[in-house]
Structure formats: C-alpha cells, structure tokens
Amino acid sequence: MRLPHGMDLASLGARLRVPLHGYVLSLLALVASLLLVWLYWSSAQQRELKAAQAEFTAETDTVAELLRQRLASYELVARGGVSLFASVNLPSAGQWQGYVDALNIDARYPDMLGLGYAPYLDRAELQALQLEMRDAGQGFYVVRPGGVRSRYGPVVYLEPRTPANRAMIGEDMFADPQRHAAMASARDDNAVRMTGPVRLDAGTGGEVSGVVMYAPVYRFGIPATQSARRAALQGWIYAPLDVRAFTEAALRTTNQQVSLTIRDSAEAGGAVLYSDRASPGGDDKANGPEVFQRALPLELYGRSWELDFSADMQAALAERTPELRMTLVAGVIASLLLFGVALALARTESLAERKAALLAESYQRSELRFRNAMRFSAIGQALLDRGGVIVDANPALAAIFDTTTDELAGSVIGAHFIDAQDEARRSREFAAVAEGVFRTTRQWRSRAGELRHAQLTYAPVPGEIGQDVASLVQVEDITERVLAHAREQALNRTLEARVALRTRELTHANQELESFAYSVSHDLRAPLRTIEGFSRLLSERYADRIDDTGRDYLARVRNAAGRMDDLIGALLKMSRVSRSPLTLEPLDLGQIARDVVAELQASQPQRQVEVEIDPDLRAVGDAALVRNLLQNLLGNAWKFTSETTDARIVVGKDDDVRGGQLAFHVTDNGAGFQPEYAGKLFRPFQRLHNQEQFDGNGIGLASVKRIIERHGGTVSAEGRPGQGATFRFTLPREMPAAD
Template sequence: MPRGGYLLALMVLVGSLVFVLVAWHYARERELRAAEASFVARTTEMVERLNQRLVYYELVARGGTALFASMARPTPQQWADYVDSLNLRARFPAAEGLGFVGYVSNNSLDDLQIEWRESGYGQLNVRPHGMRARYAPVLYLEPRTPDNVAAIGLDLLSDPASAEALQAGLDTGEARLSGPVQAYASDLMLFVPVFRDGDRPRTPAARELSMQGWVYLPFDLDRYVDVSLGTAYADVGLRIFDTDGGDRLLFASKGGQAEPAFHHQVTMARYGRHWRLEFDSPPEAVAAPHVRGLESMLALGMVAALLLYGVAWTLARTEDRAVVIATRMTEDYRRSEQRFRSSMQHSAIGKALLDSEGRMVEVNPALCRIVGRREESLQGQAFESLFEDDESSLRPNGDGTTDANGIHRVTRHLRREGDLPREAQLTYAPVPGNIGQDITGLVEVEDVTERVRAQARVHALNRTLEARVAMRTRELSQANQELEAFAYSVSHDLRAPLRSIDGFSRVLIERYENQLDEGGRDYLRRVRKAATRMGELIDAILQISRLGRAELRRESVDLSRMAVEVIDELRAGDPGRELAVRIMPGMAAVGDATLLRNLLGNLLGNAWKFTRGREHAMIEFGANEQPGGDVEFYVRDNGAGFPQAYVNKLFRPFQRLHSLHEFSGHGIGLASVKRIIERHGGLIRAEGREGEGAVFYFTLPETVEPATDSRQGA
C-alpha cells in the first residue's frame, strides 16, 4: 500500500498540473478573443472599402446624369468625349464602361430608330426582337471595346436581373444595383435614373411620364473586389452571396490553404441589393501568433510540475530504497560468494588463492589433480615450490606477458610427484580479499602438456612440408624448362624437313607439272598446303611458349585507343568490308602493353573474321561496372556464334568449332587470350548462340581512371 509520502507526491503532481492547465486555458482564450476581435475589425475595414468603391461608381454615374440635365440628349460623340475626360479605365479598372439606357414605349420605338438613322448614328437594332410595351435599349456605352459595341441596342428589360434593377430605379427614383446579367458580358450593373428637366418627380406616375432613361455603369465583380481590397487582405478568405438572388455565390477567394481560425459574416445592403459577406481568417498560427508561445508556457509548466513531483517522489522513496539496497547488497554478497565457491570447487582448471607472500591460502580439487597432491599438503605452501624453473618468470620482466589490467600469463615446467615434469599455463590476476583476509591474487593453472607437444609436431610437419614444396617447385621449374627446350627444339628440328618437303614439292610442280596428270598435281598441291599448315602450327606452338616465358611489364594502358588501332589495321588489310564498330571511350587498365595488344588483336580479329558475310555486321568493345567497383570488359559481335554447350573447347589450344573451309585459323588465338588474362590475374568467359553472335567477357584486376583522350571507332 502507498505510504503518506507517495500520496503527497501524487497530490502535488495533480494540483500543479491542474493549475498549469487552467492558467494556460485562460491565457489561450484571452489571446484567441483578442485575435478574433482584430479579425472582425479587419473585416469591417474590408466592407467599408467595398462600400466606398460603390459610392465612387455612383458618383461617376451621377456625373453622366448631369450631362443629360444640361441638354435634352447628348450626341454619341459628346458622350464619348465626356467618358474620355473621366479616364475611366485608369481610375476605375473594374468598370467596363459608362453608358446610357433609353426608356422607350412601343409607340415611340420607331420614331427613335428613325431619329437615330437620320442623325447619322447608324441602324439601331433593338434586341431581342418582338413586340413589348416598354423597351430599355443600350444607346451609349463608352469606351468602344468589342464587348461594349456588341451591347448597343440590347434591351435590358428583357433580362430579369437588369429589368428588376431598372424598374426599382423607376419606382424609387434612386440608384439601383442589379444582379448578374446573363445576356451581358459584365457581372453587375449600377443604374441611376435620368428624368427630364433634371428633377425627380414625387409620384410614381409623374416619374413614369418624366422618365428619360438610366445612366448605367457595368463592372466586373472579381476586379471590383481586388481593386477595392488590394493586397493588404490577401490572407483573408472572402465569399459574397446575393441574398436577393436566391443566395447565389457571386465571388469566392480562398485566402490561405490551411484551416481558418475564425469565421465572420456581415450583411451589406447597397442600392437596393443585399449581399452576405462571409470571411475566413488565416490559420491559427498566423491569426493568433501568440498562442504558440503559450504552448511553450504549457510545456514549461508541465515540466515544472513533473519536476516537483519527482522531488516529492524521490524524498518519499529515499528511506525505502535505502532498506532495499542494503538487503540487496547482502543477498548479492551471499550469492557472489556462493558463485565463487562453486567456480573454485567445480572448475576443470586448477585455481589457487595466494596471499601477499605467495603462499596458497585455498586450492580447488582440479589443482590437486594436476600436481598429484592432496589439498591439505598444499595449503600454506609456497606456490613457487610447485615448479622447476625460476620464479622470475612470473614477473612482468620474465618470459610471460602482462596486459593493461595486470593479468600476467606464462608457461612453466610443473613438478609432479612421481612423474615427469609437465607444461602448465599460468594466469595470474590480482584480486582483493575480504576484510581481515591477506589475499592478493588468484592463479589459474592449466595442464597444456599435450597441447605443447601437438604444437611441436605441427611445427615439425610444417618444416617437412616446406621442404617438400621447395623440392616440388624445383622439379616443376626444371620440367617447365625442359618442356620449353623441347618445344623450341621440336619446332626448329621440324622446320628443316618441312622446308625440304616444301622445296622439293615446289620443284616438282615447276619442272614436271606437264608430265603429271591432274591427280598428281592435286597431290603435290595438298602436300605443299599441309607443309604450310605444319609451319603455321609450329609458329603457334612457339607463340604459346613465349606467352608463358615473357616477363610482365605493368603500366597504364589505354584500351580504347589500342582497340581503335587494331580496328584500323584490320580495315587496312580488308578495305572492302562494310562493318559497324562501337568502342567505348575512356577504357583503361594496368598490364603489359604488348600482351594486351595481343589479347585485343585476337578478340577483335576473331570478331572481324566470324562476322564475314554477315549483313549489317557489328563489333562492340565496352565495359560494365560490377558490384564492388570492379570493371568487366567485353567484346561482342553478331557473327557466326557457337553452341554454348561447347564453350569449354574455345580456350583449348588447337580446338576448333568451325571447319577450315568456313573460317581459317590455327585454334590458338583464344588459348593465347586465356593465358594472357590469367597471367594478369583476371578471368574470361564466353556466351554465344549459333548463328546469332558471341560475346567474350574478361577482367583485368588492376584498372585505372578512364582516359580522357581516347577516340571512338565507327
């Protein structure tokens, strides 16, 4: 059960957390209310700006009514001059223009059209066509943009939105704002009625008789909002709904993308129209930036509460922990002593506790078995009395080793009662004894006699093996020298009879050709061809033997440049071949330049030979980077290829997979390539399909950075 101290600590934690949370909540609500009040004030400013802009529009329109008051009806040119003087587009970018809508009865429409045509204004085409009691055609609209010109003659009483605003202006004699007009390019229109004689009659009937038309200002709602508010309120989301038009959405801007912190709604009534404006504030981090600081205050308060709880909890547990630690230390000491006694008694390695004078205070049964004495006879005896060699070997300056922790290891000759001396591995470690005990060290004794003897036998066997390896190496070297001498002797001894065969057969053909029939001449040609073939095989034997004797001279070799030179030589020897060659630039390796030239000559020469007769023949020499950073080079062609089942025969001397009638050769090119690769410590492999080409992959372990001046063959 928890004690009073733990309950007090828990009460401190709960009380401090409640206090911190209440203080944080109060401060947060206060900051949010202040931020919301600031946001509402901003929305009031926005509404005021929108109202003020509409007032400007009304003033511009009423200026047009003053023009009608000064004359019966201005001409289109006078109206255009007046609108140009206002500089409407520069001062009011959202306004599409300033115009005049006439109020015409059905009986007066023809007179208006005749007057319009005779005055030189052109044809007045009132749209939409049809018989109506009243018409409100657009007569003037400046400036003359394409949309404004197209609006001339449009009967605004035919559209419900504009007809409602026109009728309201006629009934009240005041300026009226329309809803969105479907038949017109602009969004909204502001209408100001124009009466004859400039004064507004008092009664609706009198206004009906005195009505001349309306000066109107069409404007784009989106631009109107942007111009009115500017960029100062770009972070505030705004939606405008026309409540008189079925709660229709007129304008919407998102403001920020994040969730707004506050919402506010205002109803705006102007010129007989009611708009509902809905505002969205920026997110809480922007609208109420001080709230984030309160989160830091909350975290700090909670940390302080936890610290208070930790202090109270620590004080409450101090007494209990002291008791638990004391009990645990007692139990640990008992178990440690028990483990030590068990390890001493049951260990297979001999152990002895030594005092400061080197006498054995306690020994285990394993040590008694190793030295062949009883435990009673060992206790109190000097540990040095068990060995035949001098005690200096136990010191750090003796023949043993000592590490940084003071552990000393040494091998000594152990004296055994009634037996020959044995080898013992000693490990001396300093250990503290209990209070009142004079124990300074622990010595472990391990009988390693059999191990030492086995090591001696291994050393002797190694020496024997080394002598055998040296003897076999000499024998192999002598055999290689004899084989090289034999190959050289055979090749030179065979040349003399070959030259005789070749010479006498040539003499027979030259002198006695007419005396022989066709069969005899054919035999002589075969003899000469066989002799030539034998000479070439002898040269091949000498070439293979030289590859094994030549000394490697390692240097950086530009393989790309070397391959280009080999291809150039092949083209010079066979100028009629049409063949595409692709050589990757920048390939380089470390090796013997002569041998690597031989390697590329054989691989590229084979590709050149086995693509003969192939349409669109191709040879490619490149490299691929392998996992681990190694580079594998390859030579690929689309020639005759070979069956993959016979790939192992490719690299054997004098082994051929194609007849001499198909492709000439001696069968030692790829054998030479393999020997060169292996002398450089690399590997070679081949892949092919009969009639589809072959690719040879090889590695040269010591590669270098790619060369920068290699060129590409084509």
C-alpha cells in the same frame, strides 16, 4: 474599587494604554500590509498583463510560422511528385500508387485528402487518353462536366483510393473557375499555386471547406518564357487540403486559449476559410477591452490570407495569478517543505541502513558462491597473497600436484614448478597482475618423474587494501595440447619439405618441357623447310615433265608444309604468352581496340564494317598481352563477319564488377556457332568451321584464355548460328598493392 497595593490611577492608566497602542500598531500594520499587498498585486497584475500580451504576440507569430511551414511541407510533397514525372515520362497507376504509399499520407498528413495528377490536354489528346485507358482494361474514361472545351485538366490519378477519391477520377478541374485560376497561374509562373476556398468531399458522407494546391509539370525541363511554359505544360500535381484539419494539426502544439479566424483576402468580402471562436471573448467581444487582438497578413502560393487572433485577457491572467497567491503562503509551504525534507532525510537514513544490511548479506552469499565455484571447479585454482603465497586452493589444484590442499596452503606457488621464479621475475608478474589478467606457462614434474606443462592465468581479486587475498591463479594442465602442437609443427615441417621438393621437380619439368618445345619446333621446322624447298624446286624446274595430277599433289604437299609451319609458329607464340613476364599498368582498352581495327581496315580496305567502341574502357594489364588479346578477338570478329551483309562489331563494358575485376565484351553479328560447342573454342587446334570457309589454326582463342588467366580473370563465349557471337572477359580494375 480598591487599587492594587502600591499602584495609583496614573500608573493604572499607563498599563491600560499599552495594549491599545499595540492593537493600533497591529491595525496600522495590517492596513499597511494590505495596502502594500494591494500595491504589489496591482503592479504584479500589470506586469503579468504585459507578459501575457507579449506571450500572445509570440504565440500568434508561432502559429503563423507553423501554418507556413506545414504548407511548405505540402509543397515539398507536390514537388516530389513533379520529380517523379521528371524521372519517368508518364508514371503508371501502380508507380503513382507506390510513390503515394511511400509518403504515408494518412499518418503524416491526415489533413491532406489525397495526392493526384491531372494532365493538360486538348480535345485530341483527351480522346487519345480515353482510348489508351480503355485499351489498358481500365474501362471508359468519362470526363465531367461534359461539353467541348479548348483545354481540359481531368483527374487521372488520385491516391489513396478512398471512395471519395475514386469519385473524383475524370473530374475536369480546369473547367471550375476557382481551380482554373490557380492552375493557370501555376502554369504561367512555374510556381506552386493554391486556390481560394472550395468545397471538398471528405469521404465521410459530407463536404468540408478546403483549398487545392497545384504544382506544374513540364516536358523537357522548365521553359524560360510564359508562352513556352504554356506549350510545354504536361499537367499538374495537386493536393486537396482540409483547411480545418490542417489548421487544427498546426495548432495542436500551441496554447488553446488563442482563437483564430483565417480569411482569404483575395475573395470578395474576405471569405472565411477557418474560424474558431470557442474561447471566451468571441465575436461579440471582438472590440472589447478584455480581449487581446492581432491581425497578421500571410502571402501563400498566390493567395493573401489574413489571420485574426484573439484571446481572453482574464483567462490569460487567471493562469498567472496562482503564482501571486503562492507568494502569500510561501512561508507555510517553505515550512512544510522543510518538514518534508527532514522526513525524507530520516526515511533515507532508514532505507540506507536496510540497504547496507542487504548488501552485507549479498556479499556473504557472493563470497560463499565464489568459494563453492572454486572448490568444485575442474581447473586448478588458488588464492594468493601479495607475495605469491597460497592462501587457499581447490581440490583440482591439489590433484594436479598430487598432494592435498592443506599441504598447498602456505607454500609459494612458483616453488611447485621446476622453472622456479626468481624475485625479479615474480615482481614483474605481480605488477602485471595488478594492471589486469596475466598469462604465462610453467613446467613441473609429476611424482612419477614425467615432465608436465601448465598454463597459469593470474587475475587480481578486488577488495580492501591490506586484505590477505590479492590475486587468483588458475592452473590448467596443457601437456597434451603442447605435445599435439609439437606433432603438428613437425608434420608442417615435413609437408613444407615435400612441397618444396615437388615445386623444384615441377619447375625442372617445366624448364625441360620448354626446352623440348623449342627443340621440337626447331627440329620440325628444318625438315618442313626442306620439304617445302625441294617441292618448290620440283614444281619450278620439272613442271613440264609432270602431269596435272602430279602438280596438284606437289601443291598439296607445299600447302600442308606451310600450314604445319604456321601451326608451329602459333605454338611458339602461345608458349611465349605463358613465359613472358607480366608487367601491369593502367591501359586504355578503347584506344588499343581502335588501333587494332585500323590495322584490320588497312589490310582489307574493300570491306565496310561498322565498329562501335565505348568511350571509357579502362583497366589494368600487360600492354603487349592485352593487345594480343584484342587482336585475336577483333580478328575473329572481323573474319567471321566477312560473309555478313551489314557487318557490325561492338566493343563495350558490362556493369558486372566481381572481385576487383571489370567485365568487357566483344560482340559481332557474324557466322556464330552452336552453343553446346562453346567449351571447345578455347582449346588449342579446336575449330568449329571449315578451313575453306574461314581460315585459321585454332590457336587464337587458346591464347586469349591464357592471357586472361594470367591476369586472374575469366573468359566465356555465347553464340547462335547465323546470329553472331559474344566473347566476355575480365581484367583487373586497379593496380595490385605493393608488398
């Protein structure tokens, strides 16, 4: 073999050793990298295993809390039923159905098979319940199982009314030992209690494993002692729960890799309530090293549950190892992501250019639409620059100024009005336009010399800085509107003058009428007193010269004169009700009514009248007028119950509140009146009873109506002959606001 020129065997060996050294280094690097990867993988696996175990522990705590919270929500539902029995002594079947329907159990609590009520009965109470249900048309109520017992707890209500729930009606749960223990514990401890595992009819043709939750219902509050609670127990609100559906509903939001078994520790051998060993590592691997395990005790409503959790360790790690594998290909993924980002940027740039072209085209179309809308608008419009010079105008504006659009272009908008703008005013207006829409009014003269009015609306036009268009002005001819407004103001001034004149005339007429009333009352009382005086003298001094008929005539004359004097006094009193100034203040109507009743009892101590006055009767009114009001109403009630054996008067408040007014009533069981004559009661001198039977002048209720109307209220009367009468009236609720 011939060697290359200038190369000996030593140099050839050196060149041959270089590749071998690189391969060895590569191999060492590969081994070292594999070793490092293995070390990293082992460390990461242990780290992930600890994290998985911590996650398993947190998840088991979450499941336990979810189960506790879900049972707490069922407790709230049961206690809601207890609250219903607290508000209604014994709800009807319809009320119970309405309450359960409002809970929407099917949607919110699908694992709750129903919500029912079972009373706590002895033999006599059970028989009474059966008779009551039979009389109510519900058929014969049969209690199962039969037999005589000291106490019963039969199902009366159970909603929703599925076939399975209807079959439970009449079932005596107190006879079942499992249910009896929970019901007795709930009764004695005044707490919600739960049974151990029982078989429940799911309504699907089979039975399911479940528990029943009981909440006691007591009569007259919650007794303090256990014996008192047993005596006061009314029954139980109970809720049957499908344990499997309940547990699966609580587990829907958790990791399904966790397996759960629920045992009731209170039962012999720890009865299984729920078991799910579908995940890898079932019961045969319960003690293996490849399974996470944890047991949690749970004390719930008198029961001790044990929650046994397990999870496949390898399955938990399998969920986390993709992260480790992703580390090996991170570089490739990063390159692909970078390429994807570059591709996305190029695509974004292309899309941006297309969007810009579309926006430019849209802008041109928008500007064209704006120009067309301006050109064909019926309102005058013009585009202005920053100095108020018209850049463009529409035909409507040219028609307003009786010119052409070409002549308007280049002119100042303010120069077309007779109240031309000065420089300072124009600067202020354009400064206002820059901040938003600005409106003003101007005047101009048409070519015929007619003075016209216009409303100008300035609005800024958005665009680039330095463009020739700065604002848009709309010019609307409002001459007819201004003239109509002027005519309206002139008419209003005329009407105000007429109203003022009529007010003065009415005031003068009222003053004359008041003077006339006083003069008439004074002039009438003088001859009446003369008649009464001379009649009395004639009766006293010449009684022996006059026969019985004459003395009877004299007595009638004196009685008529006295009655007329009373009528004149009543008229004066009623006029003072209308003329006296109104001073509003908070009043205690109950105290005023008690004072008036005391005066009536003092005037007739021989009468026995039962008077009932509500404790809280407060309103706003004039103290003197309100006292007059109650004197008339209570006086009428006192008078018209004089022939009633068990006379009774009630002063109370109605629930009706209208327009800031409170409603009150005065009721009696006296003579009453015909309902069709109720409207006549509040007219002066209108009487519905004979003077010989019940005295009076017919002014009291008329005064009542005037007093109520002065307070801005209403008054009405209801009655039946021989059944009494009720007078209802309203008074202000609060003091009026100060001006």
